[in-house]
Amino acid sequence: MPLHVHHLLLVVTLAASLLASATSSSSSSSSCAGRDDAATIAAAFRHVRNFRPPRVRACRPVRDLRLPSRNLTGAVSWSALANLSALAALDLSGNALQGAIPGGFWRAPSLRAVDLSGNQLGGALRVEAPNTRLLYLNISRNRFTGVDGLEALSGLVALDVSANRIRAVPPGLRRLARVKQLDLSGNAMQGRFPGDLPPLAGVRSLNVSYNNFSGVVDSGSAKKFGNSAFVHAGNASLVFSDSEHSAVAPPLPRRPSPSPPPPPRGKSKKGGSDGTTTGTKKTKRSKARRGHLSVVALAVIIGVASLAMLICLVGCVACGVTRSRKNGGKDEERKKPQWSEKEDEEEEDVVVAATKGASAAPVVLFERPLMQLTLADLAAATSGFGRESQLTERGGRSGAAYRAVLPGDLHVVVRVVEGAMAGLGGEDDDPAAAATAFRELARLRHPNILPLLGYCIAGKEKLLLYEYMEKGDLHRWLHELPAGRPDMDDVSTGGDIWESSAAEDKRAISDWPTRHRIALGVARGLAFLHQGWTGGGGGGASAVVHGHMVPTNVLLGDDLEPRISDFGHPPLAGGEHHTSSATPEGDVYAFGVVVLELVTGQAGWDEASVSWARGIIRDGKALDIVDPRVRDVEAAGPEADKEMVEVLRVGYLCTAQSPDKRPTMQQVVGVLKDIRAAPATPGASQSQPA
Numbered sequence: 077m078p079l080h081v082h083h084l085l086l087v088v089t090l091a092a093s094l095l096a097s098a099t100s101s102s103s104s105s106s107s108c109a110g111r112d113d114a115a116t117i118a119a120a121f122r123h124v125r126n127f128r129p130p131r132v133r134a135c136r137p138v139r140d141l142r143l144p145s146r147n148l149t150g151a152v153s154w155s156a157l158a159n160l161s162a163l164a165a166l167d168l169s170g171n172a173l174q175g176a177i178p179g180g181f182w183r184a185p186s187l188r189a190v191d192l193s194g195n196q197l198g199g200a201l202r203v204e205a206p207n208t209r210l211l212y213l214n215i216s217r218n219r220f221t222g223v224d225g226l227e228a229l230s231g232l233v234a235l236d237v238s239a240n241r242i243r244a245v246p247p248g249l250r251r252l253a254r255v256k257q258l259d260l261s262g263n264a265m266q267g268r269f270p271g272d273l274p275p276l277a278g279v280r281s282l283n284v285s286y287n288n289f290s291g292v293v294d295s296g297s298a299k300k301f302g303n304s305a306f307v308h309a310g311n312a313s314l315v316f317s318d319s320e321h322s323a324v325a326p327p328l329p330r331r332p333s334p335s336p337p338p339p340p341r342g343k344s345k346k347g348g349s350d351g352t353t354t355g356t357k358k359t360k361r362s363k364a365r366r367g368h369l370s371v372v373a374l375a376v377i378i379g380v381a382s383l384a385m386l387i388c389l390v391g392c393v394a395c396g397v398t399r400s401r402k403n404g405g406k407d408e409e410r411k412k413p414q415w416s417e418k419e420d421e422e423e424e425d426v427v428v429a430a431t432k433g434a435s436a437a438p439v440v441l442f443e444r445p446l447m448q449l450t451l452a453d454l455a456a457a458t459s460g461f462g463r464e465s466q467l468t469e470r471g472g473r474s475g476a477a478y479r480a481v482l483p484g485d486l487h488v489v490v491r492v493v494e495g496a497m498a499g500l501g502g503e504d505d506d507p508a509a510a511a512t513a514f515r516e517l518a519r520l521r522h523p524n525i526l527p528l529l530g531y532c533i534a535g536k537e538k539l540l541l542y543e544y545m546e547k548g549d550l551h552r553w554l555h556e557l558p559a560g561r562p563d564m565d566d567v568s569t570g571g572d573i574w575e576s577s578a579a580e581d582k583r584a585i586s587d588w589p590t591r592h593r594i595a596l597g598v599a600r601g602l603a604f605l606h607q608g609w610t611g612g613g614g615g616g617a618s619a620v621v622h623g624h625m626v627p628t629n630v631l632l633g634d635d636l637e638p639r640i641s642d643f644g645h646p647p648l649a650g651g652e653h654h655t656s657s658a659t660p661e662g663d664v665y666a667f668g669v670v671v672l673e674l675v676t677g678q679a680g681w682d683e684a685s686v687s688w689a690r691g692i693i694r695d696g697k698a699l700d701i702v703d704p705r706v707r708d709v710e711a712a713g714p715e716a717d718k719e720m721v722e723v724l725r726v727g728y729l730c731t732a733q734s735p736d737k738r739p740t741m742q743q744v745v746g747v748l749k750d751i752r753a754a755p756a757t758p759g760a761s762q763s764q765p766a
Contacts, residue, residue: 113138113160120156124173125149125704126678137162139186145170145555145679147703154181162186169214170194170555170679179204179225193217193236194556203228215240216259217556227251238262238283245272253278261285269293269314276300281463284309292317302464437534440511441541442518449482451534454490457482461490479544488529493538507533514540517644520620524601526631526641542641546634550594550670551627553585553636555679586705588716589752590636591674595723596748597638598630602667603741605643606660620644621658625666627673661735667744668730675724677703686731689724698724722751 114132121127126147132138139162148171157163158181169191176199177192183205189212197218203225210229214236221241226232227248234257237246245260245267252274261283269284269291270276282301290313293306298316306316439449457480458465467477467489475492482488510533518528530541547553584590605620622629622643629642669681672689678701692701698721699707706720726747732738739747 113162116156116159117141120153121148122153123150124152139163140165142167143171144168144191145551147171147555147677147679147705148173149704151175154178157181158184160184165189167191168195172196174198177201182207182210182228185209188212190214198241200224207231222246224248230254233257235259250274255279257281259283260287262287264288266290269310270297283464289314291315302459302462304459304464434534434537437532439530439532439541440514441530442515443529444484444486447483451532451539453482454480454532454539458490487544489542489544491540491542493540510538514538520605520643522601522604523637524597524639525604525643526639545631545639547632547636549628550630550632550638550674551679553632554627554673554677584636588706588720591706592719592723592748592752594630594632594636594638595671595674595726596745598625598640598667598670599741599745599748601638601640602663603745605640606663606741619660621660622663622666623658625663625670627670630670659735660741661738664730664738664741664744665732665735667741668727668738671723671727671730675703675706675720675727676701677705690728690731693724693728719752723748726751 114129117132117138118129121129126149127143128146130141130143138160141157141160141163142165144167148168151174152168154177157166161184163184164186165188167189171194173192173195175197177197179202182203184207187207187210190210191212191214193214193216195218197215198220200222201215201220201224203223206228208229208231210231211233213229213232213234216236216238218240220237222244223237223242223246225248226235226246230252232252232255235252235255236257236259238259239262242260242263242265245265250272255274256279258274258279258281262285265284265287267273267287267289269289270293271291273279273284276282276297279301282297283305285305285307287309289310291310293309293314293316295317298306306314435450435452435455437451439451439454441447441449455461458478461476461478465478465480467479477489477491480488480490511531514528514531518530521527526542526545528540529543532539532541602622602625605622608619620643622640624642625640629640631639631641633639669686672686673679673681676689678685689701692698699717702717702720702724707717726744730738730744
């Protein structure tokens with residue numbers, strides 16, 4: 077073979093090899109799409125404090141980025157986040173993120189759900205690029221002053237802009253034809269109702285409370301969404317119409333009135349059905365006969381209407397209870413919407429089978445025995461157990477919970493009993509056994525225990541009444557502020573009372589003595605449960621194991637004194653935290669995790685994060701993980717730092733892997749009292765542990 081031909085073949089072979097290598101490299105590069113997502117996320121949060129990068133699998137694009145309640149502070153680089161081409165769900169709720177969101181962020185092609193609630197984001201939210209794939213947007217409890225370009229998000233199914241500073245209805249809101257859940261409450265927003273809103277025929281859930289709307293609320297809207305959707309919703313120009321032609325005050329829920337008694341014999345009756353006076357003896361016999369027939373007809377009509385209203389109330393109760401059970405399969409600590417490809421489908425196909433006469437089931441209030449209430453009264457106070465009164469679909473191990481205001485301005489939470497409780501085997505227990513069990517639970521009284529106020533047994537359904545705690549639970553207080561509620565006068569005057577309330581709560585979060593007092597109060601409540609109730613006539617004490625001690629089950633009073641809730645259930649199956657939660661030792665471990673969350677300000681604890689924190693405490697670096705909101709205040713000093721470290725060591729001892737090495741809750745109370753002298757709990761009973 078000639079030499080030049082050999083050289084030519086060599087060159088061709090080398091070129092082919094290089095081409096194949098380049099093709100392979102290109103193929104490998106394209107098959108590893110998303111390999112730079114970890115770097116993109118790091119760049120997006122480079123100015124955010126307390127950010128810990130999530131685990132990102134190699135060559136797999138990031139589709140979900142969920143960092144709720146991580147105590148994140150600072151400004152996110154939204155333009156960098158928009159480069160995550162596969163990002164479908166973003167959850168940064170319950171942090172302290174600041175700054176504005178540029179309009180270009182919404183160009184991210186795969187976004188379907190965004191939750192930015194409970195931050196300090198502000199300015200005008202602008203949407204510059206169309207995004208028809210976005211279904212869910214929650215920017216509630218921030219500082220946004222306006223929303224522009226909403227029409228570009230034409231696929232939205234749920235929109236929550238409540239508790240911001242948006243003073244005018246977003247211009248493109250009326251063009252969101254697919255919206256089914258809409259919350260505009262708490263903005264002092266001006267606009268026309270319903271003209272500035274999307275078509276209400278397709279909206280299932282609506283809240284326009286605490287705004288300055290004008291217009292007309294027809295009877296159909298008031299009935300569909302409930303009166304609580306329109307609390308202080310407008311100025312004098314917002315009227316409620318009971319028909320197409322007359323405007324009246326907003327309707328109030330009321331019990332059906334009984335049929336009027338027939339007039340006494342020999343006496344006349346004023347105000348017949350036609351509005352005329354029938355007391356004159358000289359009235360013709362025919363008119364008298366017609367008047368009597370009218371009265372009888374009116375009595376029959378009212379009687380039928382009363383019966384229909386009673387049946388409706390019973391149906392509402394059964395429907396609400398059935399819904400809570402259908403949606404109660406997940407043990408969610410916080411109420412979060414879940415998204416799927418079938419978001420538009422109706423989920424409320426419920427068959428109602430109400431027990432005859434259940435609306436007359438009595439409500440037993442232990443401290444107000446003379447108050448005569450029935451299940452019908454509870455239904456009226458909760459708008460028929462509707463969603464506008466619903467606090468949670470399912471909390472802890474119980475069913476749905478509803479807020480109600482009873483006569484005498486008694487604010488309560490009505491919770492549905494779901495499954496076994498307080499020694500009950502389930503739904504089939506007889507009413508007498510259930511009543512006895514509830515009375516025993518009500519005897520557990522302690523300043524750090526949420527007391528049972530009463531109950532209602534209607535057939536197989538059981539409802540419990542507890543005191544309503546305005547401050548919410550410990551998780552919300554730690555991670556979801558600002559959690560203030562708009563004051564009625566604030567909305568009408570444009571003042572800053574609401575922001576002042578939130579500011580007070582935020583100052584309390586930064587107060588170390590308050591956090592120590594919460595830890596001590598929870599410890600006292602658990603110690604009381606563990607030592608058992610000895611006040612009955614049965615002799616020995618019977619210990620009560622909580623079995624699910626988490627921050628959402630610690631409620632806070634107006635003075636931030638903690639109260640333990642959701643006790644009296646059989647423990648959760650499967651055990652928790654390296655031990656069965658069916659024992660006092662399991663409660664001790666769970667309390668230790670609550671202490672870690674309370675002092676560090678970090679949420680979402682699992683076995684791995686507990687092990688990580690224990691390692692840092694064991695190495696003598698506990699101050700490194702203390703919540704910076706506490707350490708940054710001027711009052712914090714060397715003495716406070718020492719107390720924080722000691723309380724973290726209590727959490728370390730309580731989370732020992734071996735149950736035998738954990739202290740008792742009564743010992744924990746003593747240690748916490750030694751760390752920092754705290755004032756005696758007001759109203760503490762003699763049975764309170766020392």
